[in-house]
Amino acid sequence: MKFFIIFYLISSNALLYAQTISGTVFEMNSEIPVEYANIGIVGKNVGTVSDRSGRYTLLINPEYYNDSLRFSCIGYHSYSIKISDFLNLTNSNVSLEKREYELSEIVIRPKKFRQKRLGITLDTKMHAFGYSSGANSGKHEVGILINNKETVIVKEININIFRFDCDTAFFRINFYKPLENMQFENILTRPIYGTVSQQDIKKGKITVDLRRYNIVIDHDFLVAYEHLYIQGNGGISFNCNHLRNSYIRGASQGAWRIFSWGGVNISVLIDVER
Numbered sequence: 001m002k003f004f005i006i007f008y009l010i011s012s013n014a015l016l017y018a019q020t021i022s023g024t025v026f027e028m029n030s031e032i033p034v035e036y037a038n039i040g041i042v043g044k045n046v047g048t049v050s051d052r053s054g055r056y057t058l059l060i061n062p063e064y065y066n067d068s069l070r071f072s073c074i075g076y077h078s079y080s081i082k083i084s085d086f087l088n089l090t091n092s093n094v095s096l097e098k099r100e101y102e103l104s105e106i107v108i109r110p111k112k113f114r115q116k117r118l119g120i121t122l123d124t125k126m127h128a129f130g131y132s133s134g135a136n137s138g139k140h141e142v143g144i145l146i147n148n149k150e151t152v153i154v155k156e157i158n159i160n161i162f163r164f165d166c167d168t169a170f171f172r173i174n175f176y177k178p179l180e181n182m183q184f185e186n187i188l189t190r191p192i193y194g195t196v197s198q199q200d201i202k203k204g205k206i207t208v209d210l211r212r213y214n215i216v217i218d219h220d221f222l223v224a225y226e227h228l229y230i231q232g233n234g235g236i237s238f239n240c241n242h243l244r245n246s247y248i249r250g251a252s253q254g255a256w257r258i259f260s261w262g263g264v265n266i267s268v269l270i271d272v273e274r
Contacts, residue, residue, distance in 0.1 A: 022057045023092030025050045025071060034096055036172065036191070036228060037073040040253030042080065047252030049228060060087075070253045074191045075099055101189045112274045113153070118146050119223070119267035120241045123160060123204075129246060129264055130237025133166055133230045142238075142248045143224025144263050145178065152270040154215040159206040159225060160239040160265035167232025168197045173208060175215060176222040182256050184222050188215070193228075196236075204239075210268075222247055223266055239265040 025034040033054025040047020041064050050056040060069075065084045072078035076096035086092070129142055157173060173192040176184035194208050224247070230236065240246070244263025249256045 018059055018061045019087060020057060020059050021086070021092045022055070023094060024054045025056065025073075026054060026093065026095045027076070028095040028097045034073050034076065036193075037071055037076075037096065038252035039069070039071050040251050041083070042068045042070050042253050043255045045250030045254040047254055049252055071096060072253070074186060074188050113271040114274050115155075116152075116270050116272050117267050118148065118152075118270055119144055120244055120263050120265045121267050122241055122265070124239050124241045124265060126162075126240050126242055126262060129240060129248075129259070129262070130163065130235055131169070131227045131230060132235035133233050140227040140248070140250065141174070141224050142227075142246050142259070142264050143174070143176075143222050144244065144266050145220065145222050145247060146268070147220050148217060150272050151216065151218040152272050154210050154213075154217065154268050154270050156210055156269040157206075157208045157223065158267050158269070161201060161204045161206060162237045162239045164196075164198065164201050164236050165234035166230045166236060167234075168195060169230050169236045170195050170228045172226040172228060173210075174222075174224045174226055175217065176224065178220055178222060184256060187217070187221070188213070223268060225264070225266065241265060 025037040026032065027034055035050060035052045035054060037050040037054070038047065039050065039056050039058060044064060044067065046060070046064065048056055048058050060083060067083055068080045069083050069086050070078055070080045071094050073096060075098065077099050079094055079096055131140060171194050173194060175187050177187050179185055190213070192208070192210065192213060196206050240262030242262050246259040246262060246264045247256050248259045
Protein backbone atom coordinates (compact mmCIF):
# COMPACT_ATOMS: atom_id res chain seq x y z
CA MET A 1 0.00 0.00 0.00
CA LYS A 2 2.84 2.40 0.85
CA PHE A 3 4.43 1.64 -2.51
CA PHE A 4 1.26 2.58 -4.42
CA ILE A 5 0.79 5.77 -2.39
CA ILE A 6 4.38 6.87 -3.10
CA PHE A 7 4.02 5.99 -6.79
CA TYR A 8 0.77 8.01 -7.00
CA LEU A 9 2.35 11.05 -5.32
CA ILE A 10 5.37 10.93 -7.62
CA SER A 11 3.16 10.61 -10.70
CA SER A 12 0.90 13.45 -9.61
CA ASN A 13 3.76 15.81 -8.79
CA ALA A 14 5.60 15.07 -12.03
CA LEU A 15 3.30 17.41 -13.92
CA LEU A 16 4.00 20.24 -11.46
CA TYR A 17 7.55 20.71 -12.70
CA ALA A 18 9.15 21.70 -16.00
CA GLN A 19 9.98 18.71 -18.13
CA THR A 20 12.52 18.28 -20.90
CA ILE A 21 11.41 16.26 -23.92
CA SER A 22 13.92 14.79 -26.33
CA GLY A 23 13.32 12.69 -29.39
CA THR A 24 13.69 12.34 -33.14
CA VAL A 25 11.40 13.42 -35.95
CA PHE A 26 11.13 10.78 -38.69
CA GLU A 27 9.40 10.53 -42.04
CA MET A 28 6.39 8.24 -41.58
CA ASN A 29 6.90 4.57 -42.51
CA SER A 30 10.64 5.01 -42.83
CA GLU A 31 13.77 5.62 -40.79
CA ILE A 32 14.55 8.85 -42.64
CA PRO A 33 15.05 11.72 -40.16
CA VAL A 34 13.33 15.05 -40.88
CA GLU A 35 15.97 17.73 -40.56
CA TYR A 36 15.19 21.23 -39.29
CA ALA A 37 11.56 20.43 -38.46
CA ASN A 38 9.82 23.18 -36.50
CA ILE A 39 8.76 22.07 -33.01
CA GLY A 40 6.97 24.39 -30.62
CA ILE A 41 4.00 25.38 -28.52
CA VAL A 42 1.34 26.85 -30.79
CA GLY A 43 1.12 30.62 -30.40
CA LYS A 44 3.80 30.79 -27.68
CA ASN A 45 7.45 31.76 -27.95
CA VAL A 46 8.63 28.33 -26.84
CA GLY A 47 10.10 26.14 -29.55
CA THR A 48 13.09 24.78 -31.39
CA VAL A 49 14.08 22.99 -34.59
CA SER A 50 15.39 19.48 -35.08
CA ASP A 51 19.03 19.08 -36.11
CA ARG A 52 20.33 17.43 -39.29
CA SER A 53 19.66 14.01 -37.75
CA GLY A 54 16.08 14.90 -36.82
CA ARG A 55 16.90 15.11 -33.09
CA TYR A 56 15.41 17.78 -30.84
CA THR A 57 15.26 18.82 -27.17
CA LEU A 58 12.69 21.17 -25.64
CA LEU A 59 12.04 22.34 -22.08
CA ILE A 60 8.33 22.75 -21.27
CA ASN A 61 7.03 24.57 -18.19
CA PRO A 62 3.82 23.44 -16.41
CA GLU A 63 1.94 26.58 -17.48
CA TYR A 64 1.85 25.18 -21.03
CA TYR A 65 0.63 21.64 -20.27
CA ASN A 66 -2.88 22.40 -21.56
CA ASP A 67 -1.54 23.94 -24.79
CA SER A 68 -0.78 22.16 -28.06
CA LEU A 69 2.63 21.06 -29.28
CA ARG A 70 3.07 21.16 -33.05
CA PHE A 71 5.63 19.46 -35.28
CA SER A 72 5.83 20.74 -38.86
CA CYS A 73 8.14 20.91 -41.84
CA ILE A 74 7.68 22.01 -45.43
CA GLY A 75 6.77 18.97 -47.51
CA TYR A 76 5.04 17.16 -44.63
CA HIS A 77 1.66 17.25 -42.89
CA SER A 78 1.93 18.87 -39.47
CA TYR A 79 1.24 16.93 -36.27
CA SER A 80 -0.31 18.51 -33.15
CA ILE A 81 -0.99 17.03 -29.73
CA LYS A 82 -1.98 18.33 -26.29
CA ILE A 83 1.21 18.67 -24.26
CA SER A 84 -0.11 16.78 -21.21
CA ASP A 85 -0.98 13.86 -23.50
CA PHE A 86 2.43 13.99 -25.19
CA LEU A 87 4.20 13.84 -21.82
CA ASN A 88 2.39 10.58 -21.06
CA LEU A 89 3.68 8.85 -24.19
CA THR A 90 6.31 6.15 -23.80
CA ASN A 91 8.74 7.97 -26.12
CA SER A 92 9.03 11.40 -27.73
CA ASN A 93 9.76 10.30 -31.31
CA VAL A 94 7.35 11.69 -33.90
CA SER A 95 6.60 10.61 -37.48
CA LEU A 96 5.43 13.15 -40.07
CA GLU A 97 3.46 12.07 -43.11
CA LYS A 98 4.85 13.10 -46.49
CA ARG A 99 2.64 15.69 -48.18
CA GLU A 100 1.61 15.51 -51.81
CA TYR A 101 0.96 18.84 -53.51
CA GLU A 102 -1.70 19.08 -56.20
CA LEU A 103 -0.50 21.25 -59.07
CA SER A 104 -2.97 23.45 -60.88
CA GLU A 105 -3.33 23.21 -64.66
CA ILE A 106 -0.54 24.97 -66.53
CA VAL A 107 -1.19 26.77 -69.80
CA ILE A 108 1.96 27.66 -71.69
CA ARG A 109 1.86 30.69 -73.96
CA PRO A 110 4.46 33.26 -74.96
CA LYS A 111 4.69 36.15 -72.51
CA LYS A 112 6.84 39.18 -72.03
CA PHE A 113 8.02 40.03 -68.54
CA ARG A 114 9.65 42.97 -66.87
CA GLN A 115 11.84 42.86 -63.79
CA LYS A 116 10.81 44.65 -60.64
CA ARG A 117 12.08 44.81 -57.08
CA LEU A 118 9.66 44.66 -54.15
CA GLY A 119 10.24 45.22 -50.45
CA ILE A 120 12.71 47.60 -48.82
CA THR A 121 15.11 48.72 -51.51
CA LEU A 122 16.78 51.68 -49.77
CA ASP A 123 20.26 50.84 -48.46
CA THR A 124 19.80 52.32 -44.99
CA LYS A 125 22.43 51.86 -42.30
CA MET A 126 20.39 51.57 -39.13
CA HIS A 127 20.87 48.43 -37.04
CA ALA A 128 17.75 47.12 -35.32
CA PHE A 129 17.76 43.33 -35.48
CA GLY A 130 20.33 40.57 -35.29
CA TYR A 131 21.51 37.23 -33.90
CA SER A 132 24.59 36.18 -31.97
CA SER A 133 26.34 32.88 -31.43
CA GLY A 134 24.77 32.75 -27.97
CA ALA A 135 21.20 32.75 -29.34
CA ASN A 136 19.31 29.46 -29.21
CA SER A 137 19.05 27.72 -32.57
CA GLY A 138 15.78 27.88 -34.43
CA LYS A 139 14.17 30.45 -32.13
CA HIS A 140 14.02 33.52 -34.31
CA GLU A 141 12.33 34.56 -37.55
CA VAL A 142 12.04 38.04 -39.00
CA GLY A 143 10.46 39.32 -42.20
CA ILE A 144 8.54 42.07 -43.94
CA LEU A 145 5.05 42.14 -45.41
CA ILE A 146 5.00 42.98 -49.13
CA ASN A 147 1.87 44.34 -50.76
CA ASN A 148 1.32 42.69 -54.12
CA LYS A 149 -1.71 42.72 -56.45
CA GLU A 150 -0.11 41.09 -59.51
CA THR A 151 1.01 37.59 -60.44
CA VAL A 152 4.77 37.56 -59.93
CA ILE A 153 7.59 35.04 -60.31
CA VAL A 154 10.16 35.37 -57.53
CA LYS A 155 13.74 35.21 -58.84
CA GLU A 156 15.98 36.38 -56.02
CA ILE A 157 16.05 37.63 -52.44
CA ASN A 158 18.48 40.18 -51.01
CA ILE A 159 19.04 40.99 -47.32
CA ASN A 160 21.25 43.95 -46.38
CA ILE A 161 23.83 43.19 -43.68
CA PHE A 162 24.81 45.68 -40.98
CA ARG A 163 27.38 43.47 -39.27
CA PHE A 164 28.77 39.99 -39.90
CA ASP A 165 31.59 38.82 -37.64
CA CYS A 166 30.85 35.11 -37.11
CA ASP A 167 32.23 32.24 -39.19
CA THR A 168 29.02 30.98 -40.79
CA ALA A 169 25.29 31.63 -40.47
CA PHE A 170 22.80 28.98 -41.54
CA PHE A 171 19.23 30.03 -42.31
CA ARG A 172 15.96 29.23 -44.07
CA ILE A 173 13.89 31.54 -46.29
CA ASN A 174 10.10 31.36 -45.96
CA PHE A 175 7.21 32.84 -47.94
CA TYR A 176 3.83 33.16 -46.22
CA LYS A 177 0.30 34.06 -47.24
CA PRO A 178 -1.43 36.38 -44.72
CA LEU A 179 -4.56 35.00 -43.07
CA GLU A 180 -6.74 36.60 -40.40
CA ASN A 181 -5.63 37.70 -36.91
CA MET A 182 -1.88 37.79 -37.62
CA GLN A 183 -1.84 34.21 -38.86
CA PHE A 184 0.32 33.21 -41.84
CA GLU A 185 0.43 30.10 -44.03
CA ASN A 186 3.68 28.91 -45.60
CA ILE A 187 3.20 28.67 -49.38
CA LEU A 188 6.41 26.81 -50.24
CA THR A 189 6.40 23.17 -51.34
CA ARG A 190 10.05 22.59 -50.43
CA PRO A 191 12.41 24.33 -48.01
CA ILE A 192 14.90 27.00 -49.04
CA TYR A 193 18.13 26.76 -47.03
CA GLY A 194 21.07 29.12 -47.19
CA THR A 195 24.54 29.37 -45.72
CA VAL A 196 26.57 32.56 -45.61
CA SER A 197 30.17 33.05 -44.50
CA GLN A 198 32.65 35.90 -44.43
CA GLN A 199 33.78 35.00 -47.95
CA ASP A 200 30.21 35.09 -49.28
CA ILE A 201 29.32 38.61 -48.17
CA LYS A 202 29.55 40.91 -51.19
CA LYS A 203 28.63 44.57 -50.93
CA GLY A 204 27.07 43.93 -47.55
CA LYS A 205 24.30 41.64 -48.79
CA ILE A 206 23.02 38.09 -48.58
CA THR A 207 21.77 37.09 -52.02
CA VAL A 208 19.87 33.85 -52.68
CA ASP A 209 18.92 32.77 -56.20
CA LEU A 210 15.34 31.44 -56.11
CA ARG A 211 14.75 30.66 -59.79
CA ARG A 212 14.80 26.88 -59.36
CA TYR A 213 12.03 26.97 -56.73
CA ASN A 214 9.36 28.23 -59.18
CA ILE A 215 7.72 30.56 -56.65
CA VAL A 216 4.64 32.19 -58.20
CA ILE A 217 2.60 34.56 -56.01
CA ASP A 218 -0.58 36.50 -56.78
CA HIS A 219 -1.33 38.04 -53.34
CA ASP A 220 0.30 39.96 -50.51
CA PHE A 221 3.06 37.94 -48.87
CA LEU A 222 5.38 37.85 -45.89
CA VAL A 223 8.96 36.98 -46.78
CA ALA A 224 11.08 35.96 -43.80
CA TYR A 225 14.59 34.99 -42.73
CA GLU A 226 14.50 32.10 -40.24
CA HIS A 227 17.63 31.80 -38.10
CA LEU A 228 18.81 28.22 -37.63
CA TYR A 229 22.30 28.42 -36.16
CA ILE A 230 25.63 30.26 -36.15
CA GLN A 231 29.09 28.73 -36.18
CA GLY A 232 31.91 30.57 -34.46
CA ASN A 233 31.83 33.53 -32.12
CA GLY A 234 30.18 36.78 -33.11
CA GLY A 235 26.95 37.22 -34.95
CA ILE A 236 24.95 38.68 -37.80
CA SER A 237 22.71 41.75 -37.86
CA PHE A 238 20.64 43.44 -40.55
CA ASN A 239 20.14 46.97 -41.80
CA CYS A 240 16.68 48.31 -41.04
CA ASN A 241 14.50 51.11 -42.35
CA HIS A 242 12.84 53.12 -39.59
CA LEU A 243 9.90 53.98 -41.89
CA ARG A 244 8.80 50.33 -42.15
CA ASN A 245 7.83 47.54 -39.76
CA SER A 246 9.21 44.05 -39.33
CA TYR A 247 7.21 40.95 -38.48
CA ILE A 248 8.94 38.74 -35.93
CA ARG A 249 8.34 35.64 -33.84
CA GLY A 250 10.54 34.31 -31.09
CA ALA A 251 10.24 30.57 -31.64
CA SER A 252 9.05 27.82 -33.95
CA GLN A 253 5.22 27.76 -34.00
CA GLY A 254 5.21 31.02 -32.00
CA ALA A 255 2.89 33.98 -32.51
CA TRP A 256 3.86 36.68 -34.98
CA ARG A 257 4.02 40.27 -33.80
CA ILE A 258 4.86 43.61 -35.38
CA PHE A 259 8.25 45.13 -34.59
CA SER A 260 7.65 48.84 -35.18
CA TRP A 261 11.21 50.08 -34.62
CA GLY A 262 12.35 49.20 -38.12
CA GLY A 263 11.75 47.08 -41.17
CA VAL A 264 14.53 44.63 -42.03
CA ASN A 265 16.06 45.51 -45.39
CA ILE A 266 14.71 42.56 -47.38
CA SER A 267 13.87 42.87 -51.05
CA VAL A 268 12.87 40.37 -53.74
CA LEU A 269 13.58 40.53 -57.45
CA ILE A 270 10.54 39.43 -59.41
CA ASP A 271 9.30 39.01 -62.97
CA VAL A 272 5.88 40.44 -63.73
CA GLU A 273 3.99 40.21 -67.02
CA ARG A 274 4.03 43.37 -69.12
